[in-house]
Amino acid sequence: MEAIRNLKIKTSTCKRIVKELHSYEKEVEREAAKTADMKDKGADPYDLKQQENVLGESRMMIPDCHKRLESALADLKSTLAGLEETTGPEVEDAKKTVADVEMQFPTEDA
Template sequence: MPRKPTERTPAEQLKIKTKTCQRMQKEVSAYESEVLLNTSKLNTMISSSSDPYDIKAFKAVLAESEMMVPDSKGRLGKVVEDLRVFVETQGGVEGVKESEWWGVAMEILGEGETVEKKEETNVEGLEDGEAF
């Protein structure tokens, strides 16, 4: 028999949404470091003239890791936006701002704004006047 959905207080909902954002931030960070590690390992394999099949297989592993970075960033953006909407709509409810998770949520929302601003077109390596 399915469980009945439990009614959560706004403070509990804030905690859940904040912890979800923290978990997604860790996931994004893990995928980004995995890409860097795998890129380094692939370069080592290429420079040491490893078996071409091993290199090809590892390129597939690297491509999969690279594919997960934008996916996890997209999911992070969704949960941060969900938290932002929750804070805007439920911030005045009794017990929400007094919750220990309010400060953490505000930090996450502050970081989310800087992450969104950072994600601009990378023009590194372009010559002056060169179109992209």
């Protein structure tokens, strides 16, 4: 069924974006620690500036991921709403994903 296939795709998309978001958050922590370490050791100013740029780029990815997650979650919810009468493992997985995402990342409309 086409609707179930779309539901599986949208569910996987939400899960992937959540993983990406966690990855970027870990990257920011790692790069912030590296930058602080370089400052403490008195690293070359050019190298320090480059490291600060890396940290800044990593920080910019987090809001982008949040926007993409909100969009993907809205798509998943609308697809799920169209399948109210349907049951099955895909529908349950989608409902669980929506609940998990809303619990971890509360949005304005949740």
